[in-house]
Amino acid sequence: MHSFLRNLAAALAGVLALTGAARAQAVDTGHIQAELVSQEAAVAPGAVAWLAVRQKIDKGWHTYWRNAGDAGEGTKLAWTLPPGWKAGDIVWPAPKRLLEGKPPVQLAVYAYEGEVLLPVPVEVPADARPGATAQIKVAAAFLVCADICVPEDAVLTLALPVAAEPKPNPRWNEAIAATLAAAPKPAGLTATFRQEGDKVRLAITGAPLKGADMAGAYFFPFSGKVISHRDPQLVERGPEGLTLALTPGYDFEQGTPPAELSGVLALEGRAYEVTATPGPPPPGASGLGPPTAPAGRQGLPLTLLFAFVGGLILNLMPCVFPILSMKAAALAGHAHEARGARMQGMAFLTGVLVTFVALAGALIAAKAAGAAVGWGFQLQSPAVVAALALIMLLVALNLSGVFEVGTSIQGFGGGLASRQGLAGAFFTGALTVVVAAPCTAPFMASAIGVALTRSAPEALLVFAFLGLGLALPFVALSFAPSLFRKLPPPGPWMATLRRALAFPMYAAVAWLVWVLSRQGGDTGLARLLAAGLAVAIAAWLFGLGQRRSDSRARFTLMSLAALGVVAAFVVVTVPPYARPAETAELAGEAWSPERVARLRAEGRPVLVNFTAAWCITCQVNERAALATKEAADAFAATGAVYLTADWTNRDAAIAQALAEHGRAGVPLYLVYPAGGGEPKSLPQLLTSGMVAQALREAANG
Numbered sequence: 001m002h003s004f005l006r007n008l009a010a011a012l013a014g015v016l017a018l019t020g021a022a023r024a025q026a027v028d029t030g031h032i033q034a035e036l037v038s039q040e041a042a043v044a045p046g047a048v049a050w051l052a053v054r055q056k057i058d059k060g061w062h063t064y065w066r067n068a069g070d071a072g073e074g075t076k077l078a079w080t081l082p083p084g085w086k087a088g089d090i091v092w093p094a095p096k097r098l099l100e101g102k103p104p105v106q107l108a109v110y111a112y113e114g115e116v117l118l119p120v121p122v123e124v125p126a127d128a129r130p131g132a133t134a135q136i137k138v139a140a141a142f143l144v145c146a147d148i149c150v151p152e153d154a155v156l157t158l159a160l161p162v163a164a165e166p167k168p169n170p171r172w173n174e175a176i177a178a179t180l181a182a183a184p185k186p187a188g189l190t191a192t193f194r195q196e197g198d199k200v201r202l203a204i205t206g207a208p209l210k211g212a213d214m215a216g217a218y219f220f221p222f223s224g225k226v227i228s229h230r231d232p233q234l235v236e237r238g239p240e241g242l243t244l245a246l247t248p249g250y251d252f253e254q255g256t257p258p259a260e261l262s263g264v265l266a267l268e269g270r271a272y273e274v275t276a277t278p279g280p281p282p283p284g285a286s287g288l289g290p291p292t293a294p295a296g297r298q299g300l301p302l303t304l305l306f307a308f309v310g311g312l313i314l315n316l317m318p319c320v321f322p323i324l325s326m327k328a329a330a331l332a333g334h335a336h337e338a339r340g341a342r343m344q345g346m347a348f349l350t351g352v353l354v355t356f357v358a359l360a361g362a363l364i365a366a367k368a369a370g371a372a373v374g375w376g377f378q379l380q381s382p383a384v385v386a387a388l389a390l391i392m393l394l395v396a397l398n399l400s401g402v403f404e405v406g407t408s409i410q411g412f413g414g415g416l417a418s419r420q421g422l423a424g425a426f427f428t429g430a431l432t433v434v435v436a437a438p439c440t441a442p443f444m445a446s447a448i449g450v451a452l453t454r455s456a457p458e459a460l461l462v463f464a465f466l467g468l469g470l471a472l473p474f475v476a477l478s479f480a481p482s483l484f485r486k487l488p489p490p491g492p493w494m495a496t497l498r499r500a501l502a503f504p505m506y507a508a509v510a511w512l513v514w515v516l517s518r519q520g521g522d523t524g525l526a527r528l529l530a531a532g533l534a535v536a537i538a539a540w541l542f543g544l545g546q547r548r549s550d551s552r553a554r555f556t557l558m559s560l561a562a563l564g565v566v567a568a569f570v571v572v573t574v575p576p577y578a579r580p581a582e583t584a585e586l587a588g589e590a591w592s593p594e595r596v597a598r599l600r601a602e603g604r605p606v607l608v609n610f611t612a613a614w615c616i617t618c619q620v621n622e623r624a625a626l627a628t629k630e631a632a633d634a635f636a637a638t639g640a641v642y643l644t645a646d647w648t649n650r651d652a653a654i655a656q657a658l659a660e661h662g663r664a665g666v667p668l669y670l671v672y673p674a675g676g677g678e679p680k681s682l683p684q685l686l687t688s689g690m691v692a693q694a695l696r697e698a699a700n701g
Contacts, residue, residue: 029152031058031144036136036156037117039176042163043134046126051087052117052176053077053140053156061146062111065095067222067263069229070107071619073143075118080137084125087138091119091183094264094271097218099230101620108229110220111145117179130164147684149615150665151650184264184271189241191276193261200227200248203281204265204274205241213268214242215291221263225250235291240284304465311469345478347422351429352471353464359433360463382516386528386572389512390535392505394565397536399502403543429471531568538564586627586635591645593653596672603674605640605698607691610658610668613648617684618667625686634692638699673701 026035033056043049053075055063064072079087095110128134136158143151189206202219217235221227231247251258261276397403509532517525538561545557589595591608599606609626611618625631626642635642647654647666658668661681669682671694682694 026054026056027154027156029142029144029154031061031146031150032056032063032142032152032154034140034142034154034156036138036158037172037176038158038160038169039119039173040160040166041169042161042165042167043124043128044163044166045124045128045130047124047166049122049124049160050119050176050180051122051136051138051158051160052119052172052179053138054115054117055112055142056115057113057144061144062098062109062113063116063142063144065110065112065220066090066092067110067220067224068143069097069109069111069224071100071613071615072109072111072145072149075143076141077118077120078139078141079122080139081122082134082136084127085134085136086123088121088123091121091180093117093179093183094266095220097220097229100617101624106230107619109145110229117176119176119180119183124162128162130162132162134160134162136160145615145617147617148663148665148667149612149617151647182269182271184266184273187272189265189272189274190282191261191274192279192281193276194278194280195248195252195257198247200246200252200261201281202244202246202261202276203238203241203285204243204276205238205282205285208270208272209241209267210239212270213291216268217242217244217291218266219244219246219261219263219274220266221261223251223258223262226252226258226261236286237288237291238285239288240282243281243286303462307462307465308469311466312472341478343422344425345475347425348429348478349468349471349475351426352433353429353467354426355430355433356463356467356470357460360460382524383573383575385512385516386524386531387569389509389516389528390531390565390568390572392509392512393532393535394539396502396505396509397539399505400499401543402536402539404546433467433470528572531571534564534568534571538562538568586632586642588642588644591643591654593657595643599641599643600672600676605638605674605695605701606643606670606672607635607640607695607698608643608645608668608670608672608679610645610647610654610663610666610670612646612666615647615666621667621669621684621686625688625691628688630688631691634695638695640695640698671695671698673698675701677701 026033028034033054035054035056037052037054039050039052055075057063064074066074068074074092075090077087077090081087093112093116095112098109098111098113100107100109122136124134138156140154140156141151142153143149187206187208189204189208191202191204193200193202195201214235214237218233219227227249228247229249234245236243236245257278259278261274263274265272265274513525513528513532516528541557541564542561545554545561548554548557588609591610596606596608609618609622611622613619634640645651645654645657647658658665661668661670667684669684669686670679671682672679680694680698682690
């Protein structure tokens with residue numbers, strides 16, 4: 001009888017071992033299907049059981065890695081286990097890097113999408129009794145985000161049988177094993193870092209990196225303050241490893257650099273834990289240039305096609321059209337001279353190709369030297385932007401008839417205009433490329449990205465095809481005499497057209513002034529405006545001199561004009577340019593229902609910002625819309641009060657207020673009118689103008 005009972009107990013334990021883990025039910029938290037699963041259907045005494053919190057995340061939403069990046073918060077687990085059982089730390093799979101927000105204010109986060117398993121080792125005590133069933137419970141706190149961020153919770157349970165021998169769980173054994181195998185772990189890599197200028201160079205070598213595919217390599221730091229997560233990480237290969245150029249974060253800027261850099265190096269399909277110490281790079285960490293495109297990726301013919309199409313589309317970009325307007329005026333002047341029009345077209349093509357290849361060569365050389373530059377790098381320099389603005393201002397003034405240069409209406413400088421205007425056409429092609437480069441058209445971005453992973457000759461060929469696409473419409477027009485014959489004969493209409501085409505050039509000047517204001521702040525803007533005034537006066541003096549018959553007066557006026565132009569260019573090209581302040585201080589108070597009631601009783605308009613440090617959209621809005629001069633001026637002018645309801649840590653009062661306004665998460669922006677009544681809810685994506693308008697309406701309400 002006793003033998004029968006023992007056998008029955010063993011059989012029941014076996015049944016439980018095969019089904020117990022599968023009995024756990026998933027919990028719907030709102031945007032996640034969460035479940036506690038086990039690699040083993042039954043665990044043995046003294047063994048380590050691998051449990052995992054499974055997250056099946058709704059499409060378009062994500063949760064976070066241990067270091068969330070610029071905003072967010074990783075999953076938190078609180079275990080309730082039988083006596084003697086112990087849970088270890090989460091084994092975090094390598095995350096994805098996601099960009100949230102829109103330029104120029106973007107945040108980078110390290111997150112999970114779709115389905116993810118977070119494995120945790122659980123120690124089973126040696127005295128655990130076979131045949132018993134352990135009741136395991138974990139309270140999981142998730143932060144799940146899309147356009148808004150919502151904290152969600154789940155209490156997950158699992159009945160886990162204990163048996164004399166461990167038994168695998170057929171449903172989850174392979175999945176958890178694969179997650180553990182792919183999880184980042186130490187691999188004997190040697191890593192050092194040192195700061196060089198505005199970059200931190202992280203050099204890593206070791207056997208796993210020898211000959212590895214390094215395209216897309218990325219370093220995910222364990223600390224959120226050591227690097228700028230938004231900036232790209234430039235990769236340089238070496239025979240023994242690689243070097244990453246990182247933008248330093250707060251830990252480097254506050255004066256004492258960190259003693260180590262720890263994190264995860266993620267490659268294509270693999271990830272390794274890395275701990276770097278300060279010092280020179282180990283041998284073989286660099287010297288082979290950027291990663292090459294792996295076999296099977298976009299081939300050279302397709303890249304050339306994309307480059308050509310991207311160059312064609314570039315003609316439609318707003319930053320290119322003003323330059324091409326000069327050539328339109330020039331072609332109009334050759335409407336009935338087919339040979340002159342063709343020569344103009346070929347000179348323009350030559351200027352485009354030479355400048356495209358020259359800029360590409362400079363970019364390739366800078367990257368080979370380890371500089372952190374990208375396409376359009378010439379307009380990252382405030383001095384270059386300011387000089388281009390002055391050149392375009394001179395071109396616009398020339399088109400407006402303030403002064404003349406030779407016989408070509410689009411030439412600039414005596415050396416740039418010949419009798420047929422060919423040097424002017426060449427110069428226009430060059431200027432088109434310099435200004436057009438930052439306007440990355442569709443197809444063009446892909447072509448440039450691939451070009452910079454190829455050999456220098458192939459990369460230069462790709463950039464040449466970009467130039468061909470950019471120049472083709474104008475060159476084709478210059479070789480189409482049938483189109484020219486439809487134009488009226490030369491006459492006063494040409495002067496009118498010329499002056500009309502000056503206005504797109506003035507628009508280009510305004511655009512460059514705006515770019516300079518973003519780069520050099522108020523001081524840089526003042527320098528450029530003063531230099532622009534000097535250039536305008538110089539152009540006027542030059543025009544006066546051209547119209548004077550007295551040679552001495554003409555020489556004096558033109559000399560003063562030349563000095564004015566030289567002085568203006570010196571003013572805008574001499575460093576330094578200070579970085580502009582990105583935000584304005586906006587003093588606020590802590591939110592409470594009582595504070596809102598008191599302010600409303602006083603007849604004050606109120607803006608309440610329901611926010612959290614982990615909310616990406618909140619951080620973007622605060623930088624781009626709330627912490628701006630326009631918003632600060634609106635608060636001052638209307639007497640409105642700014643209240644912050646910070647939900648970084650759980651707060652029942654804030655949760656209740658959100659629920660009262662039909663929200664499950666942040667952000668939420670409420671504007672209470674001065675005259676009473678219901679608050680107005682602002683959109684989840686703000687602009688400073690939107691905030692200012694809402695405050696003005698609230699003050700009048």
